[in-house]
Amino acid sequence: MITQQFLPYLSQHYLSALNNNNDFDVIIKIGEGNNYKEFEAHSFVLFTRSKYFRAALSKEWVKKQDNKMIFHKPNISPKIFEIILKYIYGGIVEIDTEDPEEILDLLIASDELYFEEILDYLQDIFLEPIKDSLQDYIVLVINISIRYPTFNVIKDYVDFTIKYLPHIIFFSKEFYNLDREILELLLQRDDIMIKEVQLWDCLLEWCKFKVELNNSNIEEWNTMDFIRLKESLQPFINHIRFSHMTTSDFTDKVLPYRASVEEYIYDIIKKIFFTSIRDMIRLSFNFSVEQPKRRGIDSLLINIKECILISCWIDNKSNDYYSFSTFPYNFHLLYRASRDGFDNSTFHKLCDMKGPTLTIIRVEGTNELIGGYNPLDWQSPPDWVEGITRDSFIFKIDNQDEKYIPSKPYIENSVASKFDNGPNFRDDLTICGSRCHCEHFGYNKRIISTELNFVMADYEVFKVVKS
Structure with missing residues (x-):
């Protein structure tokens, strides 16, 4: 059997039907307010190409007007839907922007409309322009990876960044915009490549930011300042592995905030003359000696x-x-x-x-x-x-x-x-x-x-x- 495919011609003919044919039987109302547009399409094309439209245009759901099916989709912009409609008819994804947010809108819309075959491609297109400035987008990318579990390319990219390049997250200006739940998930990981004292420093800065403690000189703090910090720290404190800090790190970085973690360091103060500070840290913070240490490398050149x-x-x-x-x-x-x-x-x-x-x-x-x-x-x-x-x-x-x-x-x-x-x-x-x-x-x-x-x-x- 000899087979030769002529798919570009098929694509061209279907696109011609979209652009020139008057035999439309579906009106798709896209967007809302000033960003609104109506598109016309053929139901047999939508049924054939999209699981989403097969369900959405079924007899039980669809409304009709002048023998045409009417469908509303206010949460997608006309610009994005125009790209999707061209893909439905011609199998062509034509993107004329490098704006990550517009590409993300296209990715999310494609996921919602069940065009699974183009999701990996769109994720690559989304990630490519932001890799050189990832710190500016890192919170957005992490949120996407959690909210959309089917975005495997983004999920793998985020996982790699968390493991091997955590400084991009923790030392980014966007770090302060991380949701509490996401920060807690990060602190629970064993495979994050960063020193424990650096995690503690970053956590302190995040908590201070959230409760608007702007005075960096803690000697000028009052009792209420330490209480506010304590309340902000509370969900995270058990995820910091104090026993993996050095004595000097603990003394310099943790003890100054003892009023904000006083219930955790009471045993340290009580037993300071009876045991080593490392043992006291383990006792007072209730951390197991078996808790795995995060592995990292002190290098400017490799990770x-x-x-x-x-x-x-x-x-x-x-x-x-x-x-x-x-x-x-x-x-x-x-x-x-x-x-x-x-x-x-x-x-x-x-x-x-x-x-x-x-x-x-x-x-x-x-x-x-x-x-x-x-x-x-x-x-x-x-x-x-x-x-x-x-x-x-x-x-x-x-x-x-x-x-x-x-x-x-x-x-x-x-x-x-x-x-x-x-x-x-x-x-x-x-x-x-x-x-x-x-x-x-x-x-x-x-x-x-x-x-x-x-x-x-x-x-x-x-x-x-x-x-």
Whole structure:
């Protein structure tokens, strides 16, 4: 059997019927007030193409006037319905705007009218223009993901953002517009990549905003101010994992607000001379020691998504072998050049004899992300000392194009140490001060295509610890 489809011609003919045919038997009244318009259509097309209209234009529901079926739809705008009607007749979705709110209106209307086949496409179109300014839209996007559970593309995007990029939510100016119920759901999650003390700070600011406590100097607060904050904190307090804070974090960030959480810290004050502050925190806040700790990484360059990927490479697994719940390593920041300085002596002071380490580099100008893993200790000998290992690797990570290049050594002496150099993966990746040298020498792939010598915008070194 030979089959050839000529669907564009079919689409063209049906659109011609919509634009030129006078044999309409349905009047659809769309919108209301100044934003109102009547559309004419053919019932057989609506019945054939839409489950929604099959039900809405049934004999039990429809009204007739001059032998034409009359249908009202005030909650959709004429502009949006015109796009939908063209899709019904011609199978064409024609969008002439990048305004996220208009695209969202089209998405919601398509969902309401049961055009399930175009929902994923419209979600992609909605998300694309807002990705670069997601902080401005994050509350809107979260609300959509909860209100419309069938929007799987948006739901997955929100879930990824919550897990791996929570700063976009918690440090956005839109954060204060989060509904209480949504904030409570966020605080209950185990997989959110943020420090507990940062969550506490953000929660405090949200609660202060909601009860209009604008004075940042709490020494000037009166009793009623602390009571108002206490009432605002009450639904959330049990979701903050105080036992996972450091002693200094708890002392500096929590104790100043003891009047707003006094019933929770009474035991701390009572037992302060009898037990460690960490034990007191657990006792007084009634948190189980078994409560899972939120996993995160203190980095300006990578997030947990990259940590999971690098964990796969460390264990010689495929890129998707580990997930958030299974990857077996923690990455503890030892050194950040933009914070500690680019001099080699500081690198050695902070990173020597620490065991396995991960080095992450952002290239000046191109923002390329490259790095290397050393399973051995870094050292500071006066002359070059080569490390004998085949378990090291260097890599490039390109999240935008989803290109990940791990490069394994084909020489045994794949790393080297010297007091006046930084991390050294032979000539394939060598750091000295703020400059980096990268060519193809002892590893199986070259990880960067730019000139051999370049300047780094920043670099970080992490101690790699088995969980």
